[in-house]
Amino acid sequence: MTNSISTDICIIGAGPVGLFAVFEAGLLKLRCHVVDALPQVGGQLSEIYPKKPIYDIPGFPDILAGDLVQNLMRQIEPFHPTFTLGERVERLAKLEDGSFQLFTTDGTEIFCKAIAIAGGLGSFEPRKPAVESLENYEGGRGVYYMVRDPETFRDRRIVIAGGGDSALDWTIFLADVAKEVTLVHRGTTFRGAADSAEKVQKLHEAGRARLVLSSNVTHVHGQDGLEAVTITANDGTTETLHVDAFIPLFGLTPKLGPIGEWGLELEDDAVKVNTLDYSTSVPGIFAIGDINTYPGKLKLILCGFHEAALMAQGAYKYMFPDKRYVLKYTTVNGVPTL
Amino acid sequence: MTDEVRVYVEEAPSQRREVVAPTDMALSLMEVLKASGYDIQATCGGMALCGTCHVEVLAGPALDEPSDDELAMLESLPVMTQGSRLSCQIRINNRLDGLVVRLMPQNT
Numbered sequence: 001m002t003n004s005i006s007t008d009i010c011i012i013g014a015g016p017v018g019l020f021a022v023f024e025a026g027l028l029k030l031r032c033h034v035v036d037a038l039p040q041v042g043g044q045l046s047e048i049y050p051k052k053p054i055y056d057i058p059g060f061p062d063i064l065a066g067d068l069v070q071n072l073m074r075q076i077e078p079f080h081p082t083f084t085l086g087e088r089v090e091r092l093a094k095l096e097d098g099s100f101q102l103f104t105t106d107g108t109e110i111f112c113k114a115i116a117i118a119g120g121l122g123s124f125e126p127r128k129p130a131v132e133s134l135e136n137y138e139g140g141r142g143v144y145y146m147v148r149d150p151e152t153f154r155d156r157r158i159v160i161a162g163g164g165d166s167a168l169d170w171t172i173f174l175a176d177v178a179k180e181v182t183l184v185h186r187g188t189t190f191r192g193a194a195d196s197a198e199k200v201q202k203l204h205e206a207g208r209a210r211l212v213l214s215s216n217v218t219h220v221h222g223q224d225g226l227e228a229v230t231i232t233a234n235d236g237t238t239e240t241l242h243v244d245a246f247i248p249l250f251g252l253t254p255k256l257g258p259i260g261e262w263g264l265e266l267e268d269d270a271v272k273v274n275t276l277d278y279s280t281s282v283p284g285i286f287a288i289g290d291i292n293t294y295p296g297k298l299k300l301i302l303c304g305f306h307e308a309a310l311m312a313q314g315a316y317k318y319m320f321p322d323k324r325y326v327l328k329y330t331t332v333n334g335v336p337t338l
Numbered sequence: 339m340t341d342e343v344r345v346y347v348e349e350a351p352s353q354r355r356e357v358v359a360p361t362d363m364a365l366s367l368m369e370v371l372k373a374s375g376y377d378i379q380a381t382c383g384g385m386a387l388c389g390t391c392h393v394e395v396l397a398g399p400a401l402d403e404p405s406d407d408e409l410a411m412l413e414s415l416p417v418m419t420q421g422s423r424l425s426c427q428i429r430i431n432n433r434l435d436g437l438v439v440r441l442m443p444q445n446t
Contacts, residue, residue: 187413253444
């Protein structure tokens with residue numbers, strides 16, 4: 001069944017700038033729905049450096065990235081935004097009345113009057129190893145870049161590749177679920193959590209998971225779906241394993257993704273905007289934060305906050321061209337609720 | 339002693355571009371490469387947390403050993419060679435003159 005959502009502004013990207021856009025839109029009594037490809041809010045701040053201190057947020061001599069996200073979530077609480085997390089907006093359609101319909105990867109559709117793209121560096125996508133024809137086995141045909149539902153692998157033969165915490169953690173977890181688990185790692189040691197590395201070693205010694213070091217998965221084979229992988233050791237020897245699933249876990253990297261195909265004017269993979277209101281070349285679509293570009297652009301969180309404030313006013317005028325907008329200071333009026 | 343060094347970026351086999359880097363600004367190689375127009379995301383801003391400034395050192399002076407954090411990040415990437423380094427962890431100093439690097443692809 002399709003999940004259908006109706007809102008005033010759909011904000012694409014739940015990073016700090018997207019979250020603050022909810023606040024600025026909320027001051028204008030606009031409802032927001034936020035979509036992000038990652039399963040949690042915070043964008044880069046949550047995904048990459050939650051423990052990194054940030055020093056250039058006004059009013060905070062220093063604040064951990066993760067704490068900034070928490071504060072932003074608290075700040076937007078009065079406006080009751082709704083979220084679709086773990087889904088990427090794939091496609092959009094402009095409707096006759098100037099509003100929009102958005103479609104996500106998981107079939108959610110969002111009807112909105114305006115769109116604010118706050119996509120940062122784009123959506124975070126899995127880093128893929130250099131294995132020929134790997135893409136032929138994506139989409140449920142044997143190659144998985146993340147473990148959404150461990151039950152997918154119950155009683156199946158799987159090969160995990162990678163040397164980070166994800167590879168170790170899922171090897172440990174799936175050893176109890178899958179029929180056979182093999183972890184292939186390029187190096188000889190794991191610098192991830194020592195405890196996890198030790199657990200994997202013990203599973204290997206107990207015969208409950210197999211550990212193949214100094215090796216890479218170099219080939220994938222199969223007709224209609226994945227049937228086998230070839231593992232090549234650093235000394236050149238090879239081994240072909242019959243498997244049902246291959247899970248390369250090499251972390252995430254940001255990509256512009258489908259935003260690049262929405263007909264927006266771009267420059268060097270960034271969306272060109274008018275700094276009057278951060279509108280794009282498509283009326284009703286705005287772009288704020290690291291995803292946009294204009295003369296003098298600075299990729300700073302605080303600049304994104306400024307852009308969010310002007311964008312909200314621009315979006316308001318787009319939605320209600322006949323209504324007069326009067327700036328209200330929160331020091332005078334407090335924070336209204338929706 | 340000069341206050342700048344020359345680093346070379348191998349853009350294609352036998353094709354190297356010279357990049358002049360100041361030694362008195364405490365810059366990282368990642369910052370110099372970005373300022374020279376190379377497409378480096380450096381998502382984490384230089385904390386060895388994202389791996390998007392991965393380079394391969396091809397020749398030149400010996401560098402300091404990578405830290406455990408840098409090695410941990412490098413080991414989590416799909417491709418790692420003997421010369422793999424995170425350019426955000428290489429500080430520009432006089433000893434770097436003549437360094438030759440290649441930008442590593444982020445995805446295949």
